[in-house]
Amino acid sequence: MLSATSGAVRIGARRLAPRATSIVAAAPSSSSRGVVPAGQARRALSSTARLAYALNTNPNPPLGKKNASNEAPTRIGLIGARGYTGQALIDLLNNHPNMDLRHVSSRELSGQDLKGYTKRKVVYENLSPEDVVRLDKNGQVDCWIMALPNGVCKPYIEALGQTPSVIVDISADYRFDNAWAYGLPELLARPKIAQSTRISTPGCYSTAALLALNPILEHLGDSPSIFGVSGYSGAGTKPSPKNDLALLHDNLLPYSLIGHMHEREINHQLGISAAFIPHCASWFRGIHLTINVPLNKTMTSRDIRQIFQDRYAGEKLVKVVGEAPLVRAIQNKHGVEIGGFAVDSTGQRVVVCATIDNLNKGAATQCLQNMNLALGYDEYQGVPLEKLS
Numbered sequence: 001m002l003s004a005t006s007g008a009v010r011i012g013a014r015r016l017a018p019r020a021t022s023i024v025a026a027a028p029s030s031s032s033r034g035v036v037p038a039g040q041a042r043r044a045l046s047s048t049a050r051l052a053y054a055l056n057t058n059p060n061p062p063l064g065k066k067n068a069s070n071e072a073p074t075r076i077g078l079i080g081a082r083g084y085t086g087q088a089l090i091d092l093l094n095n096h097p098n099m100d101l102r103h104v105s106s107r108e109l110s111g112q113d114l115k116g117y118t119k120r121k122v123v124y125e126n127l128s129p130e131d132v133v134r135l136d137k138n139g140q141v142d143c144w145i146m147a148l149p150n151g152v153c154k155p156y157i158e159a160l161g162q163t164p165s166v167i168v169d170i171s172a173d174y175r176f177d178n179a180w181a182y183g184l185p186e187l188l189a190r191p192k193i194a195q196s197t198r199i200s201t202p203g204c205y206s207t208a209a210l211l212a213l214n215p216i217l218e219h220l221g222d223s224p225s226i227f228g229v230s231g232y233s234g235a236g237t238k239p240s241p242k243n244d245l246a247l248l249h250d251n252l253l254p255y256s257l258i259g260h261m262h263e264r265e266i267n268h269q270l271g272i273s274a275a276f277i278p279h280c281a282s283w284f285r286g287i288h289l290t291i292n293v294p295l296n297k298t299m300t301s302r303d304i305r306q307i308f309q310d311r312y313a314g315e316k317l318v319k320v321v322g323e324a325p326l327v328r329a330i331q332n333k334h335g336v337e338i339g340g341f342a343v344d345s346t347g348q349r350v351v352v353c354a355t356i357d358n359l360n361k362g363a364a365t366q367c368l369q370n371m372n373l374a375l376g377y378d379e380y381q382g383v384p385l386e387k388l389s
């Protein structure tokens, strides 16, 4: 069981978190949201920093222990706890030494004991925005997680107003809002996330696509095409054709063939016009992306793989492999695998594949990375690193 701590202790510790001092802070960004491309970071460095860069090819390396300034527990409120992403988060919070889950909200399960959380007894409540404000003002929660369907969390966010509590939203509602940090730690300057109290967690398909495209942005010859297939947990628990097992049996369901939210998100972050074509399959969790990338010069498979290996050097949740990764191998794991790198006979077209568990790195694990950064813990604390990929 975790003991109670005052919000003042937590907030005080958070204020001691390191400020933006890494080389990433000096790097110009490719878009208004601050994605850090490897090539641009290289050009921005001073001569002293260039020496450091030669030793570390990742322009946005993990902060590691530098961010771990907070030893006190943080009290958590989780809105949307019954859903797939909420449940995946409960598992992670249960294994985190400093995350103290106090309040879980679900209309359907209100009054029932929370299962799968062993650190203290927690009972599901049906929390309204007014209830959330009361708990926040009384100092009973220091960090709120919103795991609600798209378009639902605004009343909660508006009610919480300017609270100093950290809010991490898993929905798409604030991914295009410049007042919120876009929480993709491998690509966005980590110190920026560490200083934020409003963090929007990227979409599952978007996370994999952004990680698979960002290293070769400067080599794009034309717009990439991203063919994606997700397991049906990606559609949430509310019944729809995308989680209708009878429809999905022996089948592949194309949907949102143009204009999917994640197409907009990927293009917004990278400043490109990729086409994204999603499909839903009959397995429960896991996404596969096959990305066709026209190149602006002749390259080899080895060149491209090396660019990815350099860009993600030191990243614990991104694995660069030779073969095209398989979705079965990423299910229940916490990282992203990127591979394939097949170059055609012209040398000017590469196919990159990526896999991700949509509920883990595509949602809950990434949410936890962001919470750790913003609350002053080690980014990977509570992430089962032995279950990567």
Ligand SMILES: NC(=O)c1ccc[n+]([C@@H]2O[C@H](COP(=O)([O-])OP(=O)(O)OC[C@H]3O[C@@H](n4cnc5c(N)ncnc54)[C@H](OP(=O)(O)O)[C@@H]3O)[C@@H](O)[C@H]2O)c1
Pocket: 079, 080, 081, 082, 083, 084, 085, 086, 105, 106, 107, 108, 109, 147, 148, 149, 150, 152, 170, 171, 172, 202, 203, 204, 233, 234, 235, 236, 237, 238, 358, 359, 362, 363
């Ligand atoms: N599933 C994924 O792979 C994935 C990946 C990345 C991001 N996301 C995003 O994460 C969010 C949650 O997704 P999910 O798959 O966990 O959804 P889900 O399984 O359908 O769960 C939705 C949760 O929100 C609650 N809820 C639904 N409507 C509500 C309302 N009007 N007011 C208050 N609570 C409401 C539900 O509980 P009650 O009905 O009991 O209140 C449930 O706990 C979505 O925005 C989704 O886009 C999902």
